Amino acid sequence: MRGFNGSVEDRLAIRQRLESYNDAVFRNDADDWAECWAEDAVWEVGPHRAEGRAAIRDLWLTLMAGYSAAGMYLAQGSVAIDGDHADSRAYMLEMLKQTDGVERLVSGRYDDRLRRDADGEWRFVTRSYSVLQVR
Known part of the structure; x- marks a missing residue:
């Protein structure tokens, strides 16, 4: 996959979904973060895999417990x-x-599949994270 296609409105809505995800991380807001995911989503991060919004939220809470x-x-x-x-x-x-x-800088890549749900919102259906470098 290379470049960008689709309507400006859809591309903006997807960009806003990614930014909403990050905003919820900054605020440590599990409910807003979980809303970024489709009910039937799958999340892969490192050795972890969670299926379904509730399980994804639970995994996020577990992982975030290690960070202030x-x-x-x-x-x-x-x-x-x-x-x-x-x-x-x-x-x-x-x-x-x-x-x-301990403070760390991590760069990584997300490979995502999103879907426009019945309410018109774009949400993650699959999200896979790969660490690129750690400092």
Whole structure:
């Protein structure tokens, strides 16, 4: 997948979904974060895999328990829209402060599949995260 296609409105709505995800991480808001996912979504992050919005939310809470602060900054790599489905690639810079005080910078890539749900909102159906570098 390379580049961008689809209507400006859909591309903006997808970009806003990615930004809403990051905003919820900054605020440590599990409910707003979980709303970014379709009910039947699948999340793969490192060795972890969760299926369904409730299980994805639970996994996120478990993972976030190790951090006192987390910030995520987005660089959209591509988005390809086909009707009510889209494939997206995004790069993240994460600034993390662990509960033990250790601070880390992590860059990674998200490979996403999104769907426009019945309410008209774009949500993640699959989201896979790959770490690119850690400092």
